[in-house]
Amino acid sequence: MAGLFSAEDWLMVWNYKDTFILGFINTLQTAVVGILLALIIGIIIGLMAASEKRIFRLINRIYVEFIQNTPLLLQICALYYALSFSGYKIGILITGIISLGIYHGAYMAEVIRAGIGSIPKGQFEAAYSQGFSYIGTMYHIILPQSIKIILPPMVNQVVNLIKNTSCLYIIGGSDLISLTYSFVTGATTGGAYAPAYLVSGLLFFIICFSLSTLAGVWEANLKKKDVAVSPELREAV
Numbered sequence: 001m002a003g004l005f006s007a008e009d010w011l012m013v014w015n016y017k018d019t020f021i022l023g024f025i026n027t028l029q030t031a032v033v034g035i036l037l038a039l040i041i042g043i044i045i046g047l048m049a050a051s052e053k054r055i056f057r058l059i060n061r062i063y064v065e066f067i068q069n070t071p072l073l074l075q076i077c078a079l080y081y082a083l084s085f086s087g088y089k090i091g092i093l094i095t096g097i098i099s100l101g102i103y104h105g106a107y108m109a110e111v112i113r114a115g116i117g118s119i120p121k122g123q124f125e126a127a128y129s130q131g132f133s134y135i136g137t138m139y140h141i142i143l144p145q146s147i148k149i150i151l152p153p154m155v156n157q158v159v160n161l162i163k164n165t166s167c168l169y170i171i172g173g174s175d176l177i178s179l180t181y182s183f184v185t186g187a188t189t190g191g192a193y194a195p196a197y198l199v200s201g202l203l204f205f206i207i208c209f210s211l212s213t214l215a216g217v218w219e220a221n222l223k224k225k226d227v228a229v230s231p232e233l234r235e236a237v
Helices: 007-015 017-049 054-068 072-085 092-117 121-129 134-171 176-184 193-236
Strands: none
Touching: 007 017, 007 193, 017 054, 017 092, 017 134, 017 176, 017 193, 054 092, 072 092, 072 134, 092 134, 121 134, 134 176, 134 193, 176 193
16 A cells, blocks of 8 residues: 555656556557447347348357357457467457457347347338338337437446456557556566556546446437427327
8 A cells, every 4th residue: 555655656657657648548449449340240240139030040149159158368369379370460459359349249249139129029010011121120210219228238348348458468468457567567667556557447447437427428318308209109199
C-alpha cells in the first residue's frame, strides 16, 4: 500500500504517461475492430440458428458450442503459435482482433438467437405471406423488434471483449495491460506497481462505464418510444 501514496512512484508514472496512452490506444483499436468482427460473426451465425435449413442450424450449434467451451487464452495461443510455426505470422494485434472477434462472436450469436426466438412465430408467417424473403423479414420486421431484448446482453459482451483485450498479455501484446506489466517490471521503471495498475484500471473503467452508460440511455429512449407508440396502436385497434 505504501507505493500507492509514494510521490516518487506517481511521478514516474506521469513521466512515462506515453506508455499508458499507447496501451490505451492499442486497446481501443483492438477492441473496436474486434467488436465489429464479433458483430458480423454474431449476426451471421445467429441468423443461422433461426434458419429453416438444418445444415445452417447445425453449423450454428457446432460453432457456438466449440467456441464457448474452450478458453479464450487457448484460442489466442493456438491461433498465434500455430500460424507462427507454420510460417504465417500475422502479428499480435491482428491475432488479438481475430481471436476476440471469433470468441465473442459466438456469444453474440446466442444473444441474437435468443432475441429472434422471443418474437412470435406468427410474425414470420405474416411476413412470408406478404412476400418478404427470409432476409427481408429479419431486416424489416424481426430484428427491429428484438433490439430491446438484444441490447443489454450485447453491451455486456462488448464490455467483456474490451476487458478481454488484457489476454493479449499471454503472447506479449502491446495492449494496456501488457504495457503496464512491462512498465512495472522494467529495469528503470520497475516498482511503481500500485500507481501503474490503478491508472490502468481507471482507463479500463472510463471505456467500459462510458459504453454502459450510453447503452443505458439508448435502451431508455427505445422504451420511451414504445410507451409513446403503444397508446396509438391501442386506439387503432
